[in-house]
Amino acid sequence: MTTSTALLLADLVGVAVFAASGASAAVVKRLDLFGVVFVGFVAALGGGILRDLVVDEVPPLAFADWRYATTAVLTSAVVFRWHPHLARLRTTVLVLDAAGLALFTVTGTLRALDAQVPPVGACLVGMLTGIGGGLGRDLLTGEIPVVLRREIYAVAALVGATAVAALDGLGRTGPVPLTAAAVLVFGLRLVALRRRWSAPVPVLRPPHAPDGQPPAS
Amino acid sequence: MTTSTALLLADLVGVAVFAASGASAAVVKRLDLFGVVFVGFVAALGGGILRDLVVDEVPPLAFADWRYATTAVLTSAVVFRWHPHLARLRTTVLVLDAAGLALFTVTGTLRALDAQVPPVGACLVGMLTGIGGGLGRDLLTGEIPVVLRREIYAVAALVGATAVAALDGLGRTGPVPLTAAAVLVFGLRLVALRRRWSAPVPVLRPPHAPDGQPPAS
Amino acid sequence: MTTSTALLLADLVGVAVFAASGASAAVVKRLDLFGVVFVGFVAALGGGILRDLVVDEVPPLAFADWRYATTAVLTSAVVFRWHPHLARLRTTVLVLDAAGLALFTVTGTLRALDAQVPPVGACLVGMLTGIGGGLGRDLLTGEIPVVLRREIYAVAALVGATAVAALDGLGRTGPVPLTAAAVLVFGLRLVALRRRWSAPVPVLRPPHAPDGQPPAS
Numbered sequence: 207m208t209t210s211t212a213l214l215l216a217d218l219v220g221v222a223v224f225a226a227s228g229a230s231a232a233v234v235k236r237l238d239l240f241g242v243v244f245v246g247f248v249a250a251l252g253g254g255i256l257r258d259l260v261v262d263e264v265p266p267l268a269f270a271d272w273r274y275a276t277t278a279v280l281t282s283a284v285v286f287r288w289h290p291h292l293a294r295l296r297t298t299v300l301v302l303d304a305a306g307l308a309l310f311t312v313t314g315t316l317r318a319l320d321a322q323v324p325p326v327g328a329c330l331v332g333m334l335t336g337i338g339g340g341l342g343r344d345l346l347t348g349e350i351p352v353v354l355r356r357e358i359y360a361v362a363a364l365v366g367a368t369a370v371a372a373l374d375g376l377g378r379t380g381p382v383p384l385t386a387a388a389v390l391v392f393g394l395r396l397v398a399l400r401r402r403w404s405a406p407v408p409v410l411r412p413p414h415a416p417d418g419q420p421p422a423s
Numbered sequence: 424m425t426t427s428t429a430l431l432l433a434d435l436v437g438v439a440v441f442a443a444s445g446a447s448a449a450v451v452k453r454l455d456l457f458g459v460v461f462v463g464f465v466a467a468l469g470g471g472i473l474r475d476l477v478v479d480e481v482p483p484l485a486f487a488d489w490r491y492a493t494t495a496v497l498t499s500a501v502v503f504r505w506h507p508h509l510a511r512l513r514t515t516v517l518v519l520d521a522a523g524l525a526l527f528t529v530t531g532t533l534r535a536l537d538a539q540v541p542p543v544g545a546c547l548v549g550m551l552t553g554i555g556g557g558l559g560r561d562l563l564t565g566e567i568p569v570v571l572r573r574e575i576y577a578v579a580a581l582v583g584a585t586a587v588a589a590l591d592g593l594g595r596t597g598p599v600p601l602t603a604a605a606v607l608v609f610g611l612r613l614v615a616l617r618r619r620w621s622a623p624v625p626v627l628r629p630p631h632a633p634d635g636q637p638p639a640s
Numbered sequence: 641m642t643t644s645t646a647l648l649l650a651d652l653v654g655v656a657v658f659a660a661s662g663a664s665a666a667v668v669k670r671l672d673l674f675g676v677v678f679v680g681f682v683a684a685l686g687g688g689i690l691r692d693l694v695v696d697e698v699p700p701l702a703f704a705d706w707r708y709a710t711t712a713v714l715t716s717a718v719v720f721r722w723h724p725h726l727a728r729l730r731t732t733v734l735v736l737d738a739a740g741l742a743l744f745t746v747t748g749t750l751r752a753l754d755a756q757v758p759p760v761g762a763c764l765v766g767m768l769t770g771i772g773g774g775l776g777r778d779l780l781t782g783e784i785p786v787v788l789r790r791e792i793y794a795v796a797a798l799v800g801a802t803a804v805a806a807l808d809g810l811g812r813t814g815p816v817p818l819t820a821a822a823v824l825v826f827g828l829r830l831v832a833l834r835r836r837w838s839a840p841v842p843v844l845r846p847p848h849a850p851d852g853q854p855p856a857s
Contacts, residue, residue: 232788233842240795241788242842255694260472262481264696265752269761276760286842318482326493327486341563346775348784350565354449354458361457408450408459408503477689479698535699543710544703558780567782571666571675578674625667625676625720 217313218277220306225250225278227303228343229285230292235347239286245346246282247275253338257314260331261321300399308391311336311363312384315370325371332367333360336391358398366391434530435494437523442467442495444520445560446502447509452564456503462563463499464492470555474531477548478538517616525608528553528580529601532587542588549584550577553608575615583608651747652711654740659684659712661737662777663719664726669781673720679780680716681709687772691748694765695755734833742825745770745797746818749804759805766801767794770825792832800825 228249232242251268258266268274285292292299314335318328337353337360344351353359369387373379397403445466449459468485475483485491502509509516531552535545554570554577561568570576586604590596614620662683666676685702692700702708719726726733748769752762771787771794778785787794803821807813831837 235784236841237784237788238841240793244788244794259476259693260482260486262479262696265694265755265757265761265765269694269752269757269764272758272760275764289842318486321482323482323486324489326489327482330486330492331482345562345779346785346788348565348782350452350454351563354454354461354563359457360461407453407455408506476693477699477703479696535703538699540699540703541706543706544699547703547709548699562779565782567669567671568780571671571678571780577678624670624672625723 213313214273216309218273219302220309221250221274221277222281223299223302223306224253224310224339225281226285226292226299228339229282230289230299231343231347231349232282233286233289237347239283242286243279243282245343246285247278248346249339249343250278250281251275251339252342253310253314253335253340256338257317257331257335260334261318261323263317263321301396304392304395304399307336307359307363307395308366308388310339311366311391312370312388315367316374316379316384319371319374325375328374329364329367329371332370333363336360336363336367358394358403362391362394362398365394431490433526435490436519437526438467438491438494439498440516440519440523441470441527441556442498443502443509443516445556446499447506447516448560448564448566449499450503450506454564456500459503460496460499462560463502464495465563466556466560467495467498468492468556469559470527470531470552470557473555474534474548474552477551478535478540480534480538518613521609521612521616524553524576524580524612525583525605527556528583528608529587529605532584533591533596533601536588536591542592545591546581546584546588549587550580553577553580553584575611575620579608579611579615582611648707650743652707653736654743655684655708655711656715657733657736657740658687658744658773659715660719660726660733662773663716664723664733665777665781665783666716667720667723671781673717676720677713677716679777680719681712682780683773683777684712684715685709685773686776687744687748687769687774690772691751691765691769694768695752695757697751697755735830738826738829738833741770741793741797741829742800742822744773745800745825746804746822749801750808750813750818753805753808759809762808763798763801763805766804767797770794770797770801792828792837796825796828796832799828 225246229242229246231249232245235241237245251266251274254274255266255268258264258268311332315328315332317335318331319325323331340353341351344353366387369390370379370384373383373387442463446459446463448466449462452458454462468483468491471491472483472485475481475485528549532545532549534552535548536542540548557570558568561570583604586607587596587601590600590604659680663676663680665683666679669675671679685700685708688708689700689702692698692702745766749762749766751769752765753759757765774787775785778787800821803824804813804818807817807821
């Protein structure tokens with residue numbers, strides 16, 4: 207995929223966006239400059255490193271192509287320095303984050319299929335590529351990963367990965383169908399954000415009142 | 424090992440049991456449906472993925488054979504939906520968990536030996552296969568891993584892995600000796616549960632009283 | 641590197657020092673004997689395992705050479721048993737920890753370059769080899785990794801890794817230049833400890849007073 211300049215640029219935009227999300231989380235935890243850059247690096251490149259280890263593409267792209275690490279480090283340093291001014295960009299960041307999720311999911315699924323991973327496994331690898339960076343970011347900053355709790359996020363990635371695997375099964379992996387799959391993930395995530403869609407949570411009985419039972423009187 | 428239907432079935436039972444333990448932990452943390460399924464997936468398949476990365480069997484079995492992921496996902500979804508009714512099954516789950524630990528330890532050690540890992544390393548890989556899923560589950564839900572604190576658990580795995588490596592050194596890796604090794608892990612874990620055996624904890628001086636010293640008077 | 645007895649010994653000293661740091665952290669968390677040994681193992685060998693997975697040297701040295709695991713386990717057990725007497729050794733441990741960081745960074749960078757990882761990636765791999773064990777130790781004991789917060793630590797590793805990559809580019813990877821790179825990391829870390837150097841932290845406005853602004857009166 208990286209032979210195409212357009213795709214490389216898109217990949218680096220995804221890296222920058224995820225680095226910004228990781229660096230912002232680290233700033234909130236008051237980590238130092240190195241900590242901010244490190245968490246940004248993991249958020250931007252952790253999903254791809256995991257993908258490359260699983261499909262045995264070594265060394266992983268994050269270590270083999272210097273442009274990936276450089277983009278992640280510079281973006282994180284910018285967030286460290288100018289983060290108060292970036293707070294107003296919150297909506298922009300959420301939209302770019304959705305774009306990064308869409309892109310990483312599609313390219314991750316494709317790479318897994320190229321490496322002869324069967325379809326079900328390739329969907330899982332694609333989803334992990336999309337959400338892996340966010341998982342690493344939250345583990346490093348001591349949070350239960352938000353991708354496990356937030357409105358439709360990983361589910362959007364899984365839907366997109368399934369679409370890519372289906373297109374691959376039909377032999378339709380040209381630019382147009384793949385872009386459509388990315389737009390599907392992007393759109394699902396944006397609609398979920400706007401409408402506050404979320405996956406169902408388990409029914410637990412609260413301690414102060416009976417639940418799921420009609421009142422006795 | 425998976426060529427034999429009996430062993431595949433046993434493997435999938437282990438996957439289901441560990442998925443149930445992960446999903447239960449996620450329900451307690453009030454993760455949403457996706458989070459419950461994801462933690463269940465990691466608990467069921469994380470140990471095996473780690474093993475396959477270490478012995479360079481890529482893509483890992485969890486991604487290469489759809490039956491593993493499907494079993495983990497369906498079991499987690501069942502726990503999500505019916506968990507109040509499963510609370511009464513606690514003893515059953517502990518017994519099945521011991522069975523899963525036994526099985527994963529034995530198969531993990533064997534796979535490492537097959538991949539030319541030397542005996543000491545193969546024991547460690549086997550133990551990690553058995554306890555790795557529980558480690559991932561606890562990291563994702565923000566707990567200090569219980570396998571590091573609970574009654575004889577990892578130690579039972581290590582004993583079993585050592586037994587398998589010894590049997591392999593003697594050229595005795597037929598079904599009967601391997602089953603005996605699995606029964607050894609299973610039995611050790613059950614006896615430890617019942618008698619509340621645990622490994623020793625470090626001696627710390629409590630703040631309110633001298634410890635390890637005879638009273639002065 | 642391990643063909644040389646001197647380097648193997650140096651490697652094992654690094655393993656022992658990092659195992660001691662991990663085991664000490666686990667003792668503070670009151671983990672049991674197994675937990676202490678496990679955290680010590682991860683702290684001593686986690687960085688190297690990560691390095692070997694990334695450069696596809698499988699099985700990782702930690703599993704392929706029994707002396708590594710044995711050193712980590714024995715050291716951790718000694719800390720478990722005699723930790724009250726070791727508290728007075730705090731300064732010694734910090735100095736040895738700096739030595740371990742220096743050594744692991746240099747050998748990690750070299751191994752990555754040997755495996756054809758390009759220079760920027762090799763620097764990252766070398767740094768991760770040095771700090772990876774400490775990251776694993778803190779994730780397992782439920783802390784935000786201190787290497788992300790402490791005085792110049794990872795930065796010292798990164799400087800040393802860059803020096804090794806530069807020496808390699810100049811074809812100067814004999815014992816003398818490499819030792820100089822290790823001494824550089826070691827010295828940077830010791831000076832940072834003594835002078836309490838740290839990387840800058842982000843500027844946040846404290847809730848009780850304006851910050852970064854002169855008083856109004």
